[in-house]
Amino acid sequence: MDTFGPGNTHDVTNQVPPLTGYNLFTRDAALVAAVEREGAGWHRAVLERDGAALSAPDILALAELANRHTPELFTHSPRGERIDALEFHPAWHSLLAQLRGAGLHALPFADPRPGAMVARCASYLLHAQIEAGALCPITMTFASIPVLQREPHLFAALHDKLYTRDHDPRDLPLAQKTSMLIGMGMTEKQGGSDVRSNRTRAVAAQGSGGAGRGGEYRLTGHKWFFSAPQCDAHLVLARTEDDAGVSCFFVPRFSPDGSKNAVRVQRLKNKLGNRSNASSEVEFFDAYGVMVGDEGRGVPTIIEMANYTRLDCALGSTALMRAALVQAIHHARQRSAFGRLLAEQPLMRNVLADLALESEAATLLVMRLARAFEDTTGTLEERAWRRLVTPAAKYWICKRALEFTGEAMEVWGGNGYVEEGPMARFYREAPVNSIWEGSGNVMCLDVLRALEREPEAAQALLTAWRGVAQDYAPLAAALDRLLAALAASPDTREASARRIAQQLILIAQAVLLVQHAPPPVADAFVATRIADGCGDNGRVYGTLPPGVDHAALVERAFAR
Incomplete structure (x- = not known):
């Protein structure tokens, strides 16, 4: 029988230690394969280095500090002068220095070699797993560059300050x-x-x-x-x-x-x-x-910028899902309940496997989009990836991140709901990408506009997908359903815009998984997101059917 003295009421047991000291890149099999496949293998050493460094306890602490000590506005000086100065915790500037040092603000433009956009997006996926707020000004700076490049006189004055990897937090005129x-x-x-x-x-x-x-x-x-x-x-x-x-x-x-x-x-x-x-x-x-x-052409000018920021929204939500997934798996492997580790319990394995499937599908999609963004061939298919799939991906992945982070937080139980751990921050962070740069309805209507304005590009993409689907009857049937939805009257199409975007992205993800993932992964995705009617409303995580190897999916997602 335990005897407790004053101030010693119990020993702390069955509490999971923080997840640190793992490599964010090498432990992500889907991302490792995508980097090589999409043409950025030359960037692998950097990704391995950063993947190891980003999980250090002192780096993880920066995210907590920057979000606990939020920015403050000082509109006037003590003498009454209007200054509009903002004060950030030093952790914020440390995070920005890391992001600039990794080139996330300009890499494909400053070093425009093959695979540069893919390299940048892969690095983005790693850094976004640590802290999301600091990525906002980095994304906007990145997206502004192709717009400013079209103004030679202005860009010449800004070029060096945009491309440098230094972070200068001083509030001074640009010349200084x-x-x-x-x-x-x-x-x-x-x-x-x-x-x-x-x-x-x-x-x-x-x-x-x-x-x-x-x-x-x-x-x-x-x-x-x-x-x-x-x-x-x-x-x-x-x-x-x-x-x-x-x-x-x-x-x-x-x-x-x-x-x-x-x-x-x-x-x-x-x-x-x-x-x-x-x-x-x-x-x-x-x-x-x-x-x-x-x-009078401000909106088209900004739309070019928005295409890049929408890609980053999808990247950011993919990274949030990945971060929440590895935290959930880590917790389940070390937390016991009812006499067994959570990860050994069949229903919990189903939940984790389903989350792993969603995360891998998102990763393959955003990395394929990254390649399309740097494509210079001008092919119709690549244009369709950029113009048609990007808003649909922004809509779908950002929407899924909300439910995903909530489910992953639930794996932690009550510990996930308190602010001392990262799960509550992930959950609060999830909605912003769905809202910013065009809400869900705006994105889905943009998908319809792309289909109407560039039918040849859309047809080229759907034809390519048909070639992949010919050996997957459920996938071929899903394409038929999509084409039927597109053939409806304009009013019906608009009312169904969300379902059309959903069908489009689920088919895109299924095609990529069929092409590049192990067959059990692709089969599980098709069976649960395609064969049942392109993810009918009401589906929750943890409903994979019998016959799916849950343990294998979890191990692939985050190998021990």
Whole structure:
């Protein structure tokens, strides 16, 4: 019989130690294979090095610190001067330094060799498993580069500061800094995703030498979501005097004369998740800006940027799922209940195996998209991957991450619901990718637009998938159902847009698994996501049918 003295009520047993000291890359069989297959094998040594380093306890602690000590806004100095300064915990800047050091902000543009986009996306998948908030300004900076490259004079002045791998956190005019970050300011109170309803006005600056592309303007208005207000510049949408439509503007944090630009931060958003990152509401009071792209073509200009940020949303959610999965498996292998380890109990193995299947399918999909984004052949099939599959992937993977992280948190039980561990943070982080850069409905309607505007590209992709499906009757039947849905009336298609996007992505994932995963993995996915009607509504994790080797799927996902 145990005897407890004062202050010694019990021994701590059956509590799982933190998951540290494992290699995020080499322990992920699906990612390792995808890196080689999609053309980034030359990046493997870097991935192995970073995969080992990122699970060190001191690195993991940075994520907890950056999210516990959230950004603070100081609008005025002690003397009453307007400064709009933001203060971050040092952990935030350590995380940004790591991300820039890995080249996540510019790698494919700064080093445009074959496989560079795949390499960058693989690194993104590793770093995003540690902390998601710091990735927001990195993603926006990355996505801004192809837009700014089309403005030679402006880009020449920014090139070195965009491409460097140094992180410079100082709040100074660009001329005094070694590196820069770029954010976005699109949505307004009255419009949200409907940016064509924006009211912010831009007036050509007097004595600036002319209006139009490359011209200097003064902006007056507001932004309801101004992502990462500490960035050195933002791409902003506003209307010009002749109301030719919405145009895009490069708005720096400091004006050319070295003074703070008249972008007033009204407040920081009190967000559910993504807490380490600052999001704000701002007002422009005659703020300085330079037109980027043609006048009235701001939305198409920004859409190019959004295509890259949507890919990163899918990457980020894939990484969240992977991080939650390995935490769940680690916990189940060491936690006992009812006389057995959780991982030895048949129903828990079913849940973990089902999660592993979802995670692998997401990984194959985003890595295939990465290759499509760097394809220069201009083939119809590759264009369809970029233009058609990307919004569908952003919709589906980001949606699945919400349920996925909740299920993984449940594996931890009550321990998963408290903030001392990572699972609650993963769960709070999951919704942002589904909302940002276009909510689910916006993405699904964009899928329909892509199908209507580029039917030849869509047909090329579906024909290629038909060739893979010919030996899988359930997959071929799923393609027939998709084609039937696309043949419906316009109103019916719009009402069914979510189901169409869902069918499209499940078929894409099944095709990739059939092509590249071990047959038992592909068979399990087809049986549970395709053969039952492309994932009918109401399916929950842990419902794999008899005959699926649950233990093998779990071991493949995270080998001991």
